[in-house]
Amino acid sequence: MAQRPPILDALVVGAGPAGIGTALALASVPELTFGVLERGQIGQTFLEWPSAQTFLTPSFTGNGFGATDLNAVHPETSPAFSLGVDYPTGAQYAKYLRSVTKHFQVPVMDDAEVTAVTKLDDAFAVETSRGPVSTRALVWAGGEFADPTLPRMAGSSLTVHSREPGAWQPRTGRLVVIGGYESGIDIACYHVERGAEVEIVDAGTPWDAGTGSDPSFRLAPRSRIRMNAARATGRLTLTAAHATGVKRDGDTWVVSLDNGTKATSDSRPISATGFGAGLGPVAPLFSARPDGWPELDEDDQSTISPGLFLSGPAIRHGGLKFCFIYKFRQRFAHIARVIGERAEKDTSALEAYRAAGMLTDDLSCCGVECAC
Template structure:
């Protein structure tokens, strides 16, 4: 791992982003002996470094690798954050340690502090203009995370709020009373941690997530979240079907207005927990979109731009949303295999690199299994 120089460089594959998606697919490319580079605008796992101090993974880590049930937060079949970090629900800083260990162990080719300014297709090559020169490749994998792109357009006056991603620690927030806008995972996490910091909380939910239960955790609150909410049920004001339309700041008071006519006020900035926008802004013209999700073929390749692949939480096929690590890690091998075959890597080399992934549920090539609800 090293900083880049101001020179033009060519690689077979360029990966943008050194989070779990970028590092996960890089490990496979390394096993396939494919010449590649990861470009990271900050440092390894930078999004996780920016999590609030109190925030933890909602997906549990547990070492079940010996029984072919890998840790849900692992990005390779043979590793386990639970074993490495000795905790079930890692913090952001914990997970950075895990990612750094993997990058070091596999000696991944990562260049940090390289900000990608533009990506364009020129003939059969991708040309990436960065703060440290121009990089070129035949294949590009977009692996940038969403956390660095907070949604600040969800309602009028959102700029007057403190976005969840801007909080270092909930205990450091001024004032005793707080309004939390948005009640999915980050909203409930903010509420729980504010109460633990002895704050009074009003939670505004544009739906009714506490009573929405589905077997797919992409669309329903995680059990870890529900367990924590249960202990504070009587300690916060909860308004369902309350969509915020506008926030104003008048006479040193924040005024929150909703679509159903409610008005809430607070001397403290409301906390915006309406989520995150897409990380695909820089390459938006290279993808087609449907319902705000990029259109991909069966190999997670852009249907609009050949040899441009997507890995990470924005991958979606039909109703199957791969927004958790244990989901999108199952697509690393699909992408790596397709690139390897196009590069005419020997079949035996491909099979050897992928066998462990296939044996440990890290290779999901049949998406029909993702539409079933649990029986009970």
């Protein structure tokens, strides 16, 4: 009879910042058995970023004064220190993740894709491209990059999503970008800087300053500086309208807008319309909030599959979005503590995350409001 493999205390799926960060917190719990499965390589998503793309959150070595580098996934590390740059490219950030993984000896198995997950009474049966695994707790950290969202309109397949390399190929003449938040401003500025004439359309006008202070709802200063420079060339137009359809007309693409006008593109329009939750094979194990994002309890655990946790940018609690690394890393140590306590291990070492400004377990204090 085939021997049943041992049951892990915790299994993390995905070796991006969320997966590596959560695994590092799990490593602070002595005697916990855990591992990370990654379908590609460590930092796979960042290796797939277009080479021109950089972080918009700056790195700076403020560690030691409670201001841990915004892009760090462990309190004792800083991409600014190890990479020597403040706005890493994808390739640079993947290098940081590899070095952290190696330094802290995080057990990562690459080329191991999770293809199916079944909830059993007290464990999860996980099917992977490298064989089955059983675990008591499962942390989904599969990221959003594999789940691009196109606009809901006729002809959206005629557009190219901003995550695709084709969106970053050189463009001449007029270009329409649908979506005006961070990724829309980023790719529009990229093409304006190279000579194209770009029109961004977005009914929500996310480029406006607004009144809130939370960067999840307000352009980063660096994006605003770039946008203003692009507008000063006269080659960036911002249109407050919703795209309702795209049609091909000879050599051009015509985007219909809900204000009755049309925007014309001399190459494929770009959809900078964001990402979904990217839950892959665990999607049926979460229930959905009315806005479609996964429903989580106060421990970032599925409300219908106890023991299944979510780590990463898809975390939502009420109106709070945890879509940046400095936000979702606040939950690494919390998730690790819940898992550790259930396994009856000593979790006291995780308090070091709080001292480093990397642990929020009281979600009521997360609002961002700056007086000036």
